[in-house]
Amino acid sequence: MLKRMQELGFVAVELNLYLDTHPNDAKALEQYNLIHHEIRQLQMKMDEQCGPSKGFGHSMNVGNTWQWAEQPWPWEM
Amino acid sequence: MWIYEKRLEYPVCVTGKNIRLAKWVITQYGGPDGELAASLRYLNQRYSMPTEETRALLNDIGTEELAHLEIVGTIVHKLTKDASVEELKAAGLGGHYADHDRALFYTDATGNPWTAAYIQAKGDPIADLTEDMAAEQKARATYNWLINLSDDPLVTDVLRFLREREIVHFQRFGEALNHVQELFATKKFY
Numbered sequence: 001m002l003k004r005m006q007e008l009g010f011v012a013v014e015l016n017l018y019l020d021t022h023p024n025d026a027k028a029l030e031q032y033n034l035i036h037h038e039i040r041q042l043q044m045k046m047d048e049q050c051g052p053s054k055g056f057g058h059s060m061n062v063g064n065t066w067q068w069a070e071q072p073w074p075w076e077m
Numbered sequence: 078m079w080i081y082e083k084r085l086e087y088p089v090c091v092t093g094k095n096i097r098l099a100k101w102v103i104t105q106y107g108g109p110d111g112e113l114a115a116s117l118r119y120l121n122q123r124y125s126m127p128t129e130e131t132r133a134l135l136n137d138i139g140t141e142e143l144a145h146l147e148i149v150g151t152i153v154h155k156l157t158k159d160a161s162v163e164e165l166k167a168a169g170l171g172g173h174y175a176d177h178d179r180a181l182f183y184t185d186a187t188g189n190p191w192t193a194a195y196i197q198a199k200g201d202p203i204a205d206l207t208e209d210m211a212a213e214q215k216a217r218a219t220y221n222w223l224i225n226l227s228d229d230p231l232v233t234d235v236l237r238f239l240r241e242r243e244i245v246h247f248q249r250f251g252e253a254l255n256h257v258q259e260l261f262a263t264k265k266f267y
Contacts (some may be wrong), residue, residue: 002084009086013141017245020134021252055081074085075151 107183
């Protein structure tokens with residue numbers, strides 16, 4: 001799931017930078033929104049199964065302890 | 078505002094401890110053409126950019142560079158975290174150990190600390206975007222030299238990804254520069 005998120009995230013970064021200099025490209029705009037929906041769905045699934053992926057209120061904490069600090073950091077994986 | 082996402086932009090695996098390689102790769106963390114310099118340069122220049130397009134591009138590339146800083150930091154950490162003092166000494170990192178133990182620090186490959194003198198903000202979008210394009214080429218060349226030095230194929234794979242990103246950023250900055258030049262050419266000053 002993490003690998004899939006890295007793939008989707010990479011497509012989103014690429015489209016974002018491309019749209020910054022091609023703001024009227026209809027096809028790229030459509031692809032950007034499609035990727036946005038896929039990322040949102042996958043993030044909800046990942047957060048449920050693996051703990052919060054984003055801080056500052058963008059992911060839910062499940063359980064009685066602070067999962068954000070308990071789960072490993074990217075450089076520990 | 079930035080939101081932290083608890084993942085790397087590109088996965089980092091290393092074959093094993095490799096202090097010598099870490100000593101070279103650190104330059105993309107805190108060296109003159111490294112990711113810290115890149116990110117801080119773009120995020121700072123965005124305030125004085127003249128168009129929607131250039132403000133967005135500097136904001137977004139500056140943000141992606143922070144993700145690259147995290148990737149380079151992860152490589153160095155993984156290559157050095159289990160090093161003994163003897164191994165650090167043998168690889169020429171005795172001085173680093175004296176000042177920082179096994180902590181990361183913003184230095185180039187020969188230990189010089191990061192300085193804001195590496196970057197500039199001229200307030201002139203042509204000058205700034207041209208500097209940004211040069212910065213991307215210097216970073217790409219640095220990744221080339223690091224790939225030549227690397228004896229760990231897993232690290233080389235990550236370095237290739239990062240080198241490719243410099244090429245994409247160069248392309249985007251070039252497009253932005255063209256648009257700004259066209260805009261200035263159509264403006265008449267009397």
